Amino acid sequence: MLTSLIVSQFTSPAIGQRRLREALGPSDGAQQSIVGSAHDLSVSGPGSTHALYEQQVCIFCHAPHNTTGQRPLWNRHLPPSHYRIYESSTTDARIDQPSGESKMCLSCHDGALALGLVASRPPNDPIEMSQRTIPPGPADLTQDLSDDHPIGFRFDRALFARDPQLRNPDLVSVELPLGRHGEMHCTTCHDPHNNSRGNFLRMPDVRSAICLSCHDLHGWTTGSHSRSPARVTGRSVDAGERLPYQTVADNACTSCHKVHSADGPERLLRHRLDEQNCLNCHNGSVADTNIASEVNKPSAHRVELFHRRHDPNEDPRTMRRHVECADCHNPHAASPNLIGDSARTAPLTINPTMRFVSGLNRTGQPVDRARAEYEVCFKCHADAIAQSRRNAIARQITQTNTRLEFQTRNPSFHPVVGPRNNPDVVSLLPPYRVGSVIGCTDCHNSDLADSGGPAGPHGSIYAPLLIDNYSTRDFTAESPRAYALCYRCHDRQSILADESFPLHRRHIVDSRTPCSACHDAHGISRTQGNSTNHSNLINFDRSIVQPASGGLGSRIVFQDLGPNRGNCTLTCHNVTHVGFEYGR
Amino acid sequence: MKMTLVALGVALMSLLAIAADKPASETYTLPGYAKGVVGSAHDLSDASWRFSNACNTCHIPHVQSARPTSQPTTQPAIEMYRVGGQRRVFTPGRFMPGPTSLVCLGCHDGTVATSTIGSSHALLAGVREGFDVPDGFAWRDHPIGVPYPSGRRGYRPLAFVQANGKIRLPEGRIECISCHEPHNATGLPDMLVMSNRRSALCLSCHVK
Numbered sequence: 001m002l003t004s005l006i007v008s009q010f011t012s013p014a015i016g017q018r019r020l021r022e023a024l025g026p027s028d029g030a031q032q033s034i035v036g037s038a039h040d041l042s043v044s045g046p047g048s049t050h051a052l053y054e055q056q057v058c059i060f061c062h063a064p065h066n067t068t069g070q071r072p073l074w075n076r077h078l079p080p081s082h083y084r085i086y087e088s089s090t091t092d093a094r095i096d097q098p099s100g101e102s103k104m105c106l107s108c109h110d111g112a113l114a115l116g117l118v119a120s121r122p123p124n125d126p127i128e129m130s131q132r133t134i135p136p137g138p139a140d141l142t143q144d145l146s147d148d149h150p151i152g153f154r155f156d157r158a159l160f161a162r163d164p165q166l167r168n169p170d171l172v173s174v175e176l177p178l179g180r181h182g183e184m185h186c187t188t189c190h191d192p193h194n195n196s197r198g199n200f201l202r203m204p205d206v207r208s209a210i211c212l213s214c215h216d217l218h219g220w221t222t223g224s225h226s227r228s229p230a231r232v233t234g235r236s237v238d239a240g241e242r243l244p245y246q247t248v249a250d251n252a253c254t255s256c257h258k259v260h261s262a263d264g265p266e267r268l269l270r271h272r273l274d275e276q277n278c279l280n281c282h283n284g285s286v287a288d289t290n291i292a293s294e295v296n297k298p299s300a301h302r303v304e305l306f307h308r309r310h311d312p313n314e315d316p317r318t319m320r321r322h323v324e325c326a327d328c329h330n331p332h333a334a335s336p337n338l339i340g341d342s343a344r345t346a347p348l349t350i351n352p353t354m355r356f357v358s359g360l361n362r363t364g365q366p367v368d369r370a371r372a373e374y375e376v377c378f379k380c381h382a383d384a385i386a387q388s389r390r391n392a393i394a395r396q397i398t399q400t401n402t403r404l405e406f407q408t409r410n411p412s413f414h415p416v417v418g419p420r421n422n423p424d425v426v427s428l429l430p431p432y433r434v435g436s437v438i439g440c441t442d443c444h445n446s447d448l449a450d451s452g453g454p455a456g457p458h459g460s461i462y463a464p465l466l467i468d469n470y471s472t473r474d475f476t477a478e479s480p481r482a483y484a485l486c487y488r489c490h491d492r493q494s495i496l497a498d499e500s501f502p503l504h505r506r507h508i509v510d511s512r513t514p515c516s517a518c519h520d521a522h523g524i525s526r527t528q529g530n531s532t533n534h535s536n537l538i539n540f541d542r543s544i545v546q547p548a549s550g551g552l553g554s555r556i557v558f559q560d561l562g563p564n565r566g567n568c569t570l571t572c573h574n575v576t577h578v579g580f581e582y583g584r
Numbered sequence: 585m586k587m588t589l590v591a592l593g594v595a596l597m598s599l600l601a602i603a604a605d606k607p608a609s610e611t612y613t614l615p616g617y618a619k620g621v622v623g624s625a626h627d628l629s630d631a632s633w634r635f636s637n638a639c640n641t642c643h644i645p646h647v648q649s650a651r652p653t654s655q656p657t658t659q660p661a662i663e664m665y666r667v668g669g670q671r672r673v674f675t676p677g678r679f680m681p682g683p684t685s686l687v688c689l690g691c692h693d694g695t696v697a698t699s700t701i702g703s704s705h706a707l708l709a710g711v712r713e714g715f716d717v718p719d720g721f722a723w724r725d726h727p728i729g730v731p732y733p734s735g736r737r738g739y740r741p742l743a744f745v746q747a748n749g750k751i752r753l754p755e756g757r758i759e760c761i762s763c764h765e766p767h768n769a770t771g772l773p774d775m776l777v778m779s780n781r782r783s784a785l786c787l788s789c790h791v792k
Contacts, residue, residue, distance in 0.1 A: 033787070033791075033792065034792050035782050035783065035787065040782075042782060042783070044782060055780070055781040055782060056780050056781070056782070056783045056786075057782055057783035057786075057787075058783040058786045058787075058790075058792070059783070062786075064725065064726040064763065064786075065725045065726065066725070067725070073725075073726060193792040
């Protein structure tokens with residue numbers, strides 16, 4: 001060994017000791033010693049908490065004689081108290097009260113036991129200290145450990161088998177020692193004798209190397225948060241704590257999580273309010289995308305309205321009504337949106353910003369990982385018991401389950417879940433054509449999505465969270481702007497030239513009737529309509545269209561008689577059609 | 585503490601000379617005698633000098649002993665002790681206190697004259713067979729009789745430990761006299777061989 005080689009060269013003991021110290025270099029230097037560190041509580045210790053007279057350093061934890069009998073010559077009485085322990089709906093660990101080494105640390109760090117009370121001295125003669133107990137602050141974990149990373153659970157193969165987002169404990173770095181039975185202790189991450197890396201950490205924590213030694217998060221390495229060079233210095237990511245590194249990528253987990261004394265105890269979130277963990281950076285300060293201004297728009301997913309409602313384990317069919325950032329995004333895996341808006345013939349694949357997010361598929365079954373964008377939307381806007389039972393427009397037939405509106409066997413629907421082959425649609429602008437597939441976000445998106453703003457249905461000035469203006473009010477004067485949403489795909493010239501329904505111009509321009517008076521944009525479920533009475537998304541707005549008397553009583557009837565042919569029985573704008581037939 | 589009662593001084597005197605000079609009426613406050621066994625906690629002689637002197641607490645003149653150190657009056661047998669230690673460093677039960685430590689344990693094993701020595705400051709270096717073992721008893725003292733684990737992770741090289749010439753490792757083993765100087769030659773608290781200010785004594789061996 002190098003050490004023994006060095007030693008053999010020193011014959012004079014006095015010189016030998018000095019040379020040896022130099023030869024061993026920084027690895028044996030003061031930097032790594034407990035002497036002079038925050039754990040040096042002797043009278044010459046550096047902190048504000050130290051002994052008044054005691055000169056020894058080790059004595060606060062270890063003594064040569066009359067110890068408690070616990071290894072390693074442990075000199076402190078272990079706290080008898082029961083701690084409030086970490087709880088989470090997503091943990092697979094069986095967390096118990098702290099034990100072993102952890103209790104040794106807690107004998108000071110729970111802030112309850114006197115620092116100077118050691119086993120080697122009589123209880124009535126403790127070491128006199130400048131502070132009786134550990135003062136309030138980051139080192140005082142308190143007896144409530146529910147906001148601290150759990151300890152006292154076994155990180156073994158069984159846990160690894162239960163939790164797919166953990167690493168194999170057999171492969172965890174030897175730098176991070178687990179207990180004899182694989183228990184996680186304070187000492188797994190901390191070396192109480194060595195503060196050379198700060199916080200007595202056993203490894204450098206840049207890019208959360210310590211956390212990621214055990215945690216293997218789906219999509220983390222390819223997600224953008226693990227690679228973001230965005231600088232956090234000088235920005236208020238957390239007013240209460242300066243983050244240790246300069247970029248989001250280097251801070252990694254600690255950008256959003258706190259290992260100790262987290263404001264959001266469950267899942268150790270940095271901020272108490274779920275959305276605050278995201279919006280603190282996504283408000284124009286650190287992140288490029290300013291979502292904070294989006295979710296405050298008139299029509300928005302108002303994440304600030306809900307607190308402690310979202311749970312990653314929730315069943316989308318039975319959960320309580322809420323929306324949080326994490327409902328649509330997995331911040332571990334989220335990546336920048338690179339998918340263009342070209343025409344598609346298959347359902348819109350999941351947006352990179354929504355990778356590794358759960359969903360509800362077209363048959364109404366929850367899926368752990370949504371494959372198509374609509375599956376994420378369906379979590380709340382389909383079978384959820386908590387979703388709104390009232391539509392913005394009262395129609396002939398009412399359907400609040402969006403999933404049923406888009407089924408591909410419906411008499412008519414916009415092609416979100418799958419393509420539709422309807423030759424009646426002759427007005428499509430390229431690249432759209434019959435057989436194309438669109439996504440929810442082709443219509444429901446930020447009003448700034450086209451002009452470089454943060455894309456996605458966070459918020460819009462157009463209700464209901466639409467990418468562009470869509471007037472539904474009766475007697476709206478036709479203009480490119482009035483129905484800008486529809487004209488994104490449907491050629492205004494073609495429609496107004498009556499190339500499809502031959503009376504479009506008469507209705508829209510001359511009579512100032514909105515598109516929504518006759519058309520129900522999502523679709524008509526096959527249980528409620530058929531291809532005769534509800535083709536072409538016909539589902540009349542009852543605030544505009546009234547029944548007409550004639551034939552078999554008062555009714556509203558549309559009858560499809562083939563391509564661009566049909567008849568209507570209704571009253572609208574004080575004009576009554578009874579079996580009024582049109583055709584090209 | 586008892587040590588603080590002793591007057592300050594520097595000279596280590598010949599034991600016989602001190603004994604001859606010491607007036608019967610004197611207490612241990614003479615200047616110049618703070619170091620040395622006379623007047624120390626190890627000086628069990630009484631003031632009258634009729635029954636004892638400071639040396640024959642441990643040493644008896646003119647009695648041949650098998651060991652370099654004269655036979656103490658109450659030297660226990662090796663087999664009476666269990667030596668603990670960290671499993672990864674020492675094999676439990678394999679090592680026993682060495683002969684020099686047995687001299688100390690003759691008084692300091694927590695079974696002898698506990699009314700005098702058995703305060704909370706007293707040493708309980710081991711458990712003697714046949715005595716009551718406290719519930720949940722475990723090793724409460726630094727291991728002795730074990731070879732110094734030079735070269736092991738967390739321990740300094742042997743040359744480093746012995747460099748200042750103060751820490752003694754008889755036959756390469758850690759004994760009581762590695763840390764303590766029973767004749768109070770240093771005059772330090774707890775009769776340590778060197779000052780433990782900033783735990784310098786502990787850190788002479790332990791890399792912490």
